Amino acid sequence: MKLKLIAGNANPKLAEEIAKKMGIELSPATIGRFSDGEIQVKIADSVRGADCYVIQPTCAPVNENIMELLVIADALKRASARRITAVIPYYGYARQDRKAEPRVPITSKLVANLITASGIDRVLTVDLHARQIQGFFDIPVDHLYARPVLFQYFKDLNLDNPIVVSPDAGGVERARAFAKLLNADLAIVDKRRPRPNEAAIMNIIGDVKGRNAIILDDMIDTGGTLTKVADAIKNAGAIKVYAAASHGVLSGQAIEKIQKSSLEEVVITNSIIHDTELPKIKVLSIASLLAEAITKIYNDESLNTLFV
Numbered sequence: 001m002k003l004k005l006i007a008g009n010a011n012p013k014l015a016e017e018i019a020k021k022m023g024i025e026l027s028p029a030t031i032g033r034f035s036d037g038e039i040q041v042k043i044a045d046s047v048r049g050a051d052c053y054v055i056q057p058t059c060a061p062v063n064e065n066i067m068e069l070l071v072i073a074d075a076l077k078r079a080s081a082r083r084i085t086a087v088i089p090y091y092g093y094a095r096q097d098r099k100a101e102p103r104v105p106i107t108s109k110l111v112a113n114l115i116t117a118s119g120i121d122r123v124l125t126v127d128l129h130a131r132q133i134q135g136f137f138d139i140p141v142d143h144l145y146a147r148p149v150l151f152q153y154f155k156d157l158n159l160d161n162p163i164v165v166s167p168d169a170g171g172v173e174r175a176r177a178f179a180k181l182l183n184a185d186l187a188i189v190d191k192r193r194p195r196p197n198e199a200a201i202m203n204i205i206g207d208v209k210g211r212n213a214i215i216l217d218d219m220i221d222t223g224g225t226l227t228k229v230a231d232a233i234k235n236a237g238a239i240k241v242y243a244a245a246s247h248g249v250l251s252g253q254a255i256e257k258i259q260k261s262s263l264e265e266v267v268i269t270n271s272i273i274h275d276t277e278l279p280k281i282k283v284l285s286i287a288s289l290l291a292e293a294i295t296k297i298y299n300d301e302s303l304n305t306l307f308v
Contacts, residue, residue, distance in 0.1 A: 001051045001082055003298050006043065008056030008072060010065040011273040014089065014287060015055040021291035027052075031068065039068050041075045048080040053124075053294050058092035058111070059272040060251065066092060066111060070118040077119035085122045085297065086115060087290060089271035090219075090247045094129035097136075112136035124293055126271055126286060127218050127246035142303055144293055146246040146269050147174075149284050150216075151181045153267055154244065159212040163187055163238075165204075167217050167229045175216045178244075187213070189229050209237030219247035220268065223254035227261040234262040247271050248281065255281070 004027045007015030019026045028044035054076070056069040069086060076084050096107035112133070115123065122140040134141040154162070162184040166175035168191055179186045187206025213233045220226055220243070230241045241263055248268030258266055258280050269286045289306065296303050 001049060001298075002047075003294075004045070004047055004050045004052045004081075005294075006052060006054045006072060006076070008054060008065065008068050010057045010059060010068070011055065011089070011270070013273055014057075014270050014285075014290075017270075017285060017287035018055060018087075018291045018294070021287050022295060029072070031072065039064075039071045041068075041071050043072075043075055043079055046079070047076055049082045051083045051085070051298055052076050052081045053085045053087050054120075055087045055089075055290075057088055057090035057271055057273075059090050059247075059249070060092075062092040066114070070114060073115075073118040073120045083121045084119060085124055085294075086120045087294065088123060088125045089269075089286060089290065090249075091125050091128055091133065094133055097130040097133055108133050109136040115139075122297070124290070124297065126269075126290075129218055142293060142297065144289060144303070144306055146271070146284075146286055146289070147178060147181070148306075149269060149286055149289060150244045150246070150267060151178065153282070153284055154182060154214060154242070159214075159240075159242075161211050161239075163206065163208055163211040163213050165189060165206075165208070165213050165215045165229070165233060167191070167215055167225060171217055174218065178214075178216050182214075184214075185211075187233075189232065191225070191229070204232060204236050208233050211238055213238040213241045215241065215243040217243070217245045219249050220245045220254065220266065221249040222252045223250070223257040223261075226266075227257045227263065230261050230263045240264040242267065244268075248274065248283070250274070250278075250281075255279075 006027050030042040032040045058066045093107040093111050124142045126144045164175050164179035164184050165187045166172045167189050190203040233241050244267040267282045269284050
């Protein structure tokens with residue numbers, strides 16, 4: 001069975017890097033728009049009987065990129081691809097994973113239904129906002145973590161007296177696993193969120209005084225919560241405050257907030273594309289991680305070695 005890599009428009013640089021790591025070429029495809037904005041897809045090569053991997057994070061513009069993924073999948077299905085795997089480094093709508101109040105949707109489940117209905121056979125993703133989203137799919141989901149990439153970076157920094165900080169109670173398990181790898185202590189921030197994308201810091205559980213703190217989260221969106229947490233940690237006596245997250249959404253005034261904050265550096269991955277270098281922000285590549293995962297899936301091998 002032939003292996004084919006197809007890149008959507010959401011993150012072509014990451015797709016190219018994955019292909020280079022695997023030593024193959026991206027399959028040529030035309031993915032454009034009709035004059036009215038409808039998505040137009042044409043796969044140039046034959047994919048009959050092929051094992052196809054569509055690399056398409058569903059980041060902003062979220063709706064456009066989701067629809068593009070579905071249309072590419074339909075084109076591959078109708079061209080008789082044997083298996084279609086959606087490689088979604090960042091899964092959009094992941095925060096809408098439950099009914100937090102009456103009369104609201106569970107949009108992450110809706111998106112999972114759309115992906116399944118399009119003919120996609122399996123999903124490969126990285127650091128879902130909520131791990132139970134794997135259960136929203138009726139197809140296999142391989143859920144990777146960017147933790148090994150982030151860990152290696154901070155290990156090489158060799159920070160003196162580090163402490164890993166979870167910015168909320170929900171991220172404690174993630175932060176604890178990272179702290180264990182770094183052989184560091186753990187602190188937790190107790191916060192209250194009066195409005196969406198807004199947080200009021202209440203209390204820091206743990207001693208950050210005289211420590212180099214690493215705030216660990218799955219994503220950084222507007223940067224409001226992160227910068228407030230960083231300021232609270234700095235005011236509590238931390239020497240330097242770093243932040244690490246798998247996904248740099250960086251919407252609204254996030255970049256400006258980070259620049260003006262007490263953060264020393266923010267470390268993210270290239271699951272979401274950023275065209276320019278960003279001050280105070282370090283972007284690490286997950287191409288090797290995804291390339292290895294795709295190779296293992298293609299060869300029907302276990303992915304256990306990728307879960308550090």
